[in-house]
Amino acid sequence: MRFQGNYYVSESAIIGRNVKIGQNAIIHENVEIGDDSIICENCIIGEPESESYYNGHYKNPRTVIGRNSLIRSGTIIYSGSIFGEHFTTGNMASIRENSKFGKNCVVGTQCDIQGDVVFGDYCRLNSHIQISKKCIFGNFVFIYPFVVFTNDPHPPSNQLIGSNVKDFSQIGAGSVILPGIIIGKHSFIGANSLVNKNVDDFELHSGNPAVKICKVYYVWSKENKRPHYPWPYNFDRGLPWEGKSFDDWLKTEEGQRYA
Amino acid sequence: MRFQGNYYVSESAIIGRNVKIGQNAIIHENVEIGDDSIICENCIIGEPESESYYNGHYKNPRTVIGRNSLIRSGTIIYSGSIFGEHFTTGNMASIRENSKFGKNCVVGTQCDIQGDVVFGDYCRLNSHIQISKKCIFGNFVFIYPFVVFTNDPHPPSNQLIGSNVKDFSQIGAGSVILPGIIIGKHSFIGANSLVNKNVDDFELHSGNPAVKICKVYYVWSKENKRPHYPWPYNFDRGLPWEGKSFDDWLKTEEGQRYA
Amino acid sequence: MRFQGNYYVSESAIIGRNVKIGQNAIIHENVEIGDDSIICENCIIGEPESESYYNGHYKNPRTVIGRNSLIRSGTIIYSGSIFGEHFTTGNMASIRENSKFGKNCVVGTQCDIQGDVVFGDYCRLNSHIQISKKCIFGNFVFIYPFVVFTNDPHPPSNQLIGSNVKDFSQIGAGSVILPGIIIGKHSFIGANSLVNKNVDDFELHSGNPAVKICKVYYVWSKENKRPHYPWPYNFDRGLPWEGKSFDDWLKTEEGQRYA
Secondary structure (H helix, E strand, O other): OOOOOOOEEOOOOEEOOOOEEOOOOEEOOOEEEOOOOEEOOOOEEEEOOOHHHHOOOOOOOOEEEOOOOEEOOOOEEEOOOEEOOOOEEOOOOEEOOOEEEOOOOEEOOOOEEOOOEEEOOOOEEOOOOEEOOOOEEOOOOEEOOOOEEOOOOOOOOOOOOOOEEOOOOEEOOOOEEOOOOEEOOOOEEOOOOEEOOOEOOOEEEEOOOOEEEEEHHHOEOOOOOOEOOOHHHOOOOOOOOOOOOHHHHHHOHHHHHHO | OOOOOOOEEOOOOEEOOOOEEOOOOEEOOOEEEOOOOEEOOOOEEEEOOHHHHHOOOOOOOOEEEOOOOEEOOOOEEEOOOEEOOOOEEOOOOEEOOOEEEOOOOEEOOOOEEOOOEEEOOOOEEOOOOEEOOOOEEOOOOEEOOOOEEOOOOOOOOOOOOOOEEOOOOEEOOOOEEOOOOEEOOOOEEOOOOEEOOOEOOOEEEEOOOOEEEEEHHHOEOOOOOOEOOOHHHOOOOOOOOOOOOHHHHHHOHHHHHHO | OOOOOOOEEOOOOEEOOOOEEOOOOEEOOOEEEOOOOEEOOOOEEEEOOOHHHHOOOOOOOOEEEOOOOEEOOOOEEEOOOEEOOOOEEOOOOEEOOOEEEOOOOEEOOOOEEOOOEEEOOOOEEOOOOEEOOOOEEOOOOEEOOOOEEOOOOOOOOOOOOOOEEOOOOEEOOOOEEOOOOEEOOOOEEOOOOEEOOOEOOOEEEEEOOEEEEEEHHHOEOOOOOOEOOOHHHOOOOOOOOOOOOHHHHHHOHHHHHHO
16 A cells, blocks of 8 residues: 555545545545544545536535554445444445444445445444345344345335344344344354345254244354353453453443343 | 546547546457446456457457446456447446347446347346346346346356346346346346246246246235335336336337337 | 556566556556556555555565556555466456466456455456455456355454355356355356355356255257356366366366366
């Protein structure tokens, strides 16, 4: 990355302290980038809504990227989205308008976030994921590659029914989630599933169509031959309870906010 | 989008009236862009065929984008393709040589059209779709995310057998269509299906492998508790019968052309 | 492609003879590009590792692209990877650090190679494929679109268990390979499968979950009504036995190296 020369920043953009901007990057009007963030090469931040191409008076809404974010090369973020601090993208992610992400979220390489979605904090999306409009995600939801959240129950129609995934749930690679599904907290969807029914808290569902396999407590780690779920007791990398006990963290002021 | 300055247009390109070209965009030789079209940032239009890299005398074939088109940022369109008016792409779509699209088609974000394909009018491809060579699509065919149309019956081989999808059919998210499948008109493929048999007109097929579930007439709208298919009676957004009765439109001169 | 003007090459990059570099391309420090290679538009070669954004003294590892390579437009290759001669990418491929590819490999459009992987010679990846870390592939392995190789047996965890695919195997479109799977030589995974068990040499597995269907000898060509597998007896395009008998080639000095 060359943090110099050949990039474009709109005069109305607000760029924080110690922000680095890569070559060929384009920062549009009404964009605000937090301190210490990095916008890598070829990124487009604040991409105008289609309407502005046809209406010269249209004012694109404000786009806010929190501090300490890392927007990897080739990412396109439309105007009108808000991202908390420590936001990270993979290469060539595409995020449409009116998307809201909490802090410490990751949207991986070549994801397609279609806009009008809400993510909590510490959500991690691997690569090649499509999230359609109206979907809502809690905190600490991790989604694996090639997952699709659809929203039209009988396409094409004018009904858009988003799904709702609760805290700490995990969606396995290649799964398709049909419209309007509620996935409870701490649940786990197996790889390549077709989810057409709601999933209760702490349940593992899998298959095409997905069926309940068991409670997640019965999934054991291959490494240490103990139950792996609820996973926060066994995984903490980059998470607020890193190096502490999950139970102890839950009792802290921060943990209480997610309880 | 900054419609000025830092882009490249070949001297042999023909740019219509009121065309806007975004920053870093590249319009190659022998490209023709219709009036009132918008080529967004970082797009490459008329990308040379590989042969031209090695043969300095190779002349890339003509690329034509119809009027009123919107080519979103990062899209790469190879030379030798033809697109009707009101063509739209999502971000970072890739369209290889010798693709033909009728009017009012949409190719969504990060789609991969491998070339040598034919689409009729008013086809809509959502995101992350792969269409392999030799596939043929009618009019008003809508394809949802992560669908793949394959073409090699026993890979790798030199046989390429495209599929053929008739008018008004809908292909659900995550489905894989095996080579040489014929999908009749007004049919509907459920999500995450593996389609290895032909599908008759007005049929719903679903599953891995897909089987006939029923005629589409039996799929009801969740919203109004009435049959939703054939869908043109219940959905008209952006379609030529918008605001009219589908039956009345079918009797018009335009409707007759699609009958 | 304009092989002039508006691109950037680091002073420490080593560019071979007769290399062509497209517009807006960025060649970073410590990159070495072999003779007669083509780097198309908007490519980023030697993308810095994240650490270098925060540590000004961090030196990104060496990136080597062999001679006669063709890196198509929009591809992003991170520093620290090594590619043999005649390496080809599709558009907008993403290849992370510490990936090793032998000679004559292809990584298709919008693939996501997550790094720490090893491929032998003559591997061909179609479009939209995700290879996670720690996976190992032999020679002549062909992978079709939307395939995912996962590596975390109970996500999220700190265990990363790559899979291992042996020479001449074929992985069908849309399949998900669970972590730590061994796929024997000359095997074939059917489309849209979920592979959760090892696959022996010369076996066809298919389904969700995948089961053994038969030995590959029983899969016949639709064209000539003869067994198609082992496929090297029936397909040679671009392969070292092209125009010769596969058996004769196996006896050559080159063939012995792959025996």
